[in-house]
Amino acid sequence: MIGDPVPRIDAPKKVTGTATYTAEVWDAGQPLYGWIVGAAIGHGRIARLDTARAEAAPGVQLVWTHRNAPKQHEPDAGQISYARARPVLTSAEIRHHGEAVALVVATTLEEARAAAALVDVAYEAADGHFDLAAREAHAVEPPMVQSGLFATRSKLGDVDAAMAAAPVTIDRRYTTPYELAQPMEPPACFAAWKGDQVTVHTSTQIIAAARARIAQTLGIPMEKVKVVARYVGGGFGSKLGVQAETILAVLAARALAKPVKIALSRQQMFQLVSQRPASRQRVRLAAGRDGLLTAFAHEATIQQAYGSDFVEQTAACGRPLYAAANRFTTHRVVSLHLPPGGDVRAPGEATGLLAIESAMDELAHALGLDPVELRVRNEPPRDPESNVPFSQRRLVECLQEGARRFGWQRRRATPATLRDAHGWIGYGMASAIRTHFQLATSVRVRLGPSGAAVVQSDMTDIGTGTYTILAQTVGEALGISHHDVRVELGDSDFPTSAGSGGSFGAANSCNAAFRACRALRARLAAAAVADPLSPMHGLDPAGATLADGRLAIGHASEPVADLVTRLFPSGVDAIGDVADGTAEPSYKAYALNTYGAHFAEVRVDAVTGEVRLQRMLGVFDGGRMLNRATARSQLLGGMLWGAGGALLEDAPVDPRYGSFAARDLAQYLVPAHADVPEIDAIILEGVDDKANDLGAKGVGELGICGAGAAIANAVFNAVGVRVRDFPITIEKLLPGLPR
Numbered sequence: 001m002i003g004d005p006v007p008r009i010d011a012p013k014k015v016t017g018t019a020t021y022t023a024e025v026w027d028a029g030q031p032l033y034g035w036i037v038g039a040a041i042g043h044g045r046i047a048r049l050d051t052a053r054a055e056a057a058p059g060v061q062l063v064w065t066h067r068n069a070p071k072q073h074e075p076d077a078g079q080i081s082y083a084r085a086r087p088v089l090t091s092a093e094i095r096h097h098g099e100a101v102a103l104v105v106a107t108t109l110e111e112a113r114a115a116a117a118l119v120d121v122a123y124e125a126a127d128g129h130f131d132l133a134a135r136e137a138h139a140v141e142p143p144m145v146q147s148g149l150f151a152t153r154s155k156l157g158d159v160d161a162a163m164a165a166a167p168v169t170i171d172r173r174y175t176t177p178y179e180l181a182q183p184m185e186p187p188a189c190f191a192a193w194k195g196d197q198v199t200v201h202t203s204t205q206i207i208a209a210a211r212a213r214i215a216q217t218l219g220i221p222m223e224k225v226k227v228v229a230r231y232v233g234g235g236f237g238s239k240l241g242v243q244a245e246t247i248l249a250v251l252a253a254r255a256l257a258k259p260v261k262i263a264l265s266r267q268q269m270f271q272l273v274s275q276r277p278a279s280r281q282r283v284r285l286a287a288g289r290d291g292l293l294t295a296f297a298h299e300a301t302i303q304q305a306y307g308s309d310f311v312e313q314t315a316a317c318g319r320p321l322y323a324a325a326n327r328f329t330t331h332r333v334v335s336l337h338l339p340p341g342g343d344v345r346a347p348g349e350a351t352g353l354l355a356i357e358s359a360m361d362e363l364a365h366a367l368g369l370d371p372v373e374l375r376v377r378n379e380p381p382r383d384p385e386s387n388v389p390f391s392q393r394r395l396v397e398c399l400q401e402g403a404r405r406f407g408w409q410r411r412r413a414t415p416a417t418l419r420d421a422h423g424w425i426g427y428g429m430a431s432a433i434r435t436h437f438q439l440a441t442s443v444r445v446r447l448g449p450s451g452a453a454v455v456q457s458d459m460t461d462i463g464t465g466t467y468t469i470l471a472q473t474v475g476e477a478l479g480i481s482h483h484d485v486r487v488e489l490g491d492s493d494f495p496t497s498a499g500s501g502g503s504f505g506a507a508n509s510c511n512a513a514f515r516a517c518r519a520l521r522a523r524l525a526a527a528a529v530a531d532p533l534s535p536m537h538g539l540d541p542a543g544a545t546l547a548d549g550r551l552a553i554g555h556a557s558e559p560v561a562d563l564v565t566r567l568f569p570s571g572v573d574a575i576g577d578v579a580d581g582t583a584e585p586s587y588k589a590y591a592l593n594t595y596g597a598h599f600a601e602v603r604v605d606a607v608t609g610e611v612r613l614q615r616m617l618g619v620f621d622g623g624r625m626l627n628r629a630t631a632r633s634q635l636l637g638g639m640l641w642g643a644g645g646a647l648l649e650d651a652p653v654d655p656r657y658g659s660f661a662a663r664d665l666a667q668y669l670v671p672a673h674a675d676v677p678e679i680d681a682i683i684l685e686g687v688d689d690k691a692n693d694l695g696a697k698g699v700g701e702l703g704i705c706g707a708g709a710a711i712a713n714a715v716f717n718a719v720g721v722r723v724r725d726f727p728i729t730i731e732k733l734l735p736g737l738p739r
Contacts, residue, residue, distance in 0.1 A: 005629030028192035034262035037102035042658020043128030059111035082241035083212035098271020139332035157326030162295035166286035185233025188263035206499030237343035274342025313348035323380035346701035357430035357709030391690035415720035426718025432596030438581035439498035446573035451561035465630030477517030479546035503698025516576030598710035615678035623688035635703035642707020
């Protein structure tokens, strides 16, 4: 059952509208509605505030600014960033455009929004730092990257000497813009207090982090906070930590002793939700005439918000990718008066591989070597920097299988030599790699007298299929149909998980569930062999199996329903735990990654320079697939996002105000179905037995890794113009198009 393309078990609720998302919750009755007022400057302070007109507006129950908002606790820098306190409306200082400066709560949403427009705020603007390129000279090397998950820098050998000695070198600079996670469901919160306890329905990817952030901000015990998020309409990293809307809803509900609901508008998301930081990257490669790399260097300069310690691991993704004796990677940050950066799908790899894989294509062109062959020749036998063996690495197989399926042999090595009636045709490819994480997770599995199972965890389903894969895993482990498994998620009353993010949610939760089922089987077997009424009485419980609804030891067996009814009339349960990866021996002994290869064909219009992606293929290795259909959907979605990164997505900053010029999905462009007419993702069958009990690794973000570079390389192959400032737009191509 594990791996089968089982249809989503939550699909009927979603298509009939009975899957309740946060903004649709009515559990505590009619709520009041909140609306956040954002700062109109990028840096400075509030000079004057007048809330009288807003307070007198119809239906208004509360107006808060920094002058009268409740006291909140400051964050503890020693904690994981998503769980730290998140105080709001605490100061007259403005650190970025759109920062919350007031909250209005009214009887209806329309009243709250209308009254919010009546809050009169005057500012004393200060010179702000908004331009990454202009401030690059002020870059500093941070003490840690991605909350300490990655080393800030790495160094082996002498890159400068290798560059000087090599017959072929590449030294290129690439820039990537700010990118915005824009899930279908904007962040929202519904908060209701009962005595000194609060129930918070919020759109979040990590229940435990949301609970900790709320409790620490308010300075109350965590057991006083219940967080619920049964259905989440996408996240892409933007909901790893709850933001201003949740903190303000909880505070306002307590102050008014009534439920309060706050949902961000699409426009507010562009300033109140973290974004993928812009980057400026330098990649240096040195190689012999045979294409073997002698040096690999990757230096990334990244935007960081004043007061934030988030650093995207942009220069870490290439460390395990290619063999080279001389190596250097480092991160530098530039503080700007912009919203804090954060994790956006495939943080680090999405932008880092865009530069690395473009540079590898440039090296292949300089050598006159096929880009696939160049990567195969530089396949490392062990992790090049940690010197530990790979758990399972099938990157070469992905490259070769992808080339065969795509028809790579039809590619012309000389750019701008393949045309049709409308323009130039180009082929491009790139490698994909993504770190596999394991974080502490617990899942409870309970069997009732009917033989049906219930699975419980605070794990969230953000649209990826968690409900379905947990039902499949438990169904197989207990020997019952997945239809007989009820999955309950997204409630802090359930065992704690690491949540959904970083491609770790599926493998963590399913392995914990598998271990719970194993413990449950052992408990049932022990009870059966001790029961004189059981046909398995006196047998060795070590040989027990569960299949077709029966517990068996050798030739003796009994229906599980009968066993549970007789010995556990109120049901029997067990909890399965997965430890943090640092506590698992395999995580120290092996380099654990997922891999893939992207292939793209583009057409560049001969007159306008417009780029059209005609077809795209990805081949991926992620260990054992828990559900081939949902995994493929995740990979396809990532590939589409890679197309956006290469050709469309850009959030330029208005240098006058420090605001993002794009404020909605009419201006911030993302790929639609028509932008990618033919796309396919192939999954190599396999099991990585070093990863975990199930041999499964996360693939949720793998699809985007390297995808944009394959398209960029195809554009170069089509017209011979190398654009290193992403996204690739008509304006950047037109001046260099062949006549």
